[in-house]
Amino acid sequence: MPIRTRTALLLTLALTAGGLTGCSALAGYEDCEGSEERVRALGALAILDNPPGKATPPRGYEKVDAGCWDDSGDAWVYANRAYAFPGTPEEVLRHYRTAAPRDGWRPGRTRPPAHGETIDLCxxxxVDGTPTVLTVHSLTRExxxxxxxxxxxELATGSGxxxxxTADAAGAPTDCEG
Structure with a gap:
């Protein structure tokens, strides 16, 4: 799915940058073996099924996509959803700034959204003892x-x-900065 691909590309970039600064991107390499329980835990997160009112999943994206990937030098577990929303980006931001903390999530970094995006929260x-990051971001044609x-x-109008x-499959610490 595009969300997973976007995150995988960002993780690859971050790990490559780490390797260029003298850190080994392969240090601590883990694979997805044994990650099934973490994948299930992320896929069952209530916040994934708690969008703002009138938000609907686009056709073909009706269910949580959850799994593990280990093609970036580290193994990561993930669960994601896509939503079409007829309202404004501000309504999406307002919803998750309230709903996420109610579900135990702590706000992370605040920065301007990436080019072409109007929604960017972290x-x-x-989650079951594993440091986990939750992101909410715009879905663009790009x-x-x-x-x-x-x-x-369905994403052509409103605020998709x-x-x-996401979490490190081995349970290593992670946060909104990396």
């Missing part, structure tokens, strides 16, 4: 087409967004 919390996916027509929980 939260952290432990984010779908760069991953080779067709842009769902994705919500994703």
């Amino acid at each position: 939260f952290t919390r432990d 984010s779908f087409t760069s991953a080779g996916d067709a842009f769902p027509p 967004f994705g919500i994703e929980a």
Whole structure:
């Protein structure tokens, strides 16, 4: 899915940058073996199924996409959803700034959204003892087409967004900064 691809690309970039600064990107390499329980825990997070009113998943993206990938030098577990929302980005931001803390998530970094995005939030919390990051971000035509996916027509109007929980498969600390 585009959300997973976007995160994988960001993780690859961060790990490559770490390797260029003298840190080994392969140090502590883990694979996805044994990650099934963490994947299930992320996929069951209530916040993934708690969008603002009138938000609906685009056709083909009706369910939580959850799994593990280990193609970036480290293994990461993830669970994500995509939503079409007829309202404004401000309504999405307002919703998650309230709903996420109610669900135990702590606000993370605040920075201007990336080019073409109007929604960009990050939260952290432990999920079954594993440090986990929750992001809410705009879904743009570019984010779908760069991953080779067709842009769902439901996202052409309003404020399409994705919500994703990620964690290191081995349980290593992670936060909104990296």
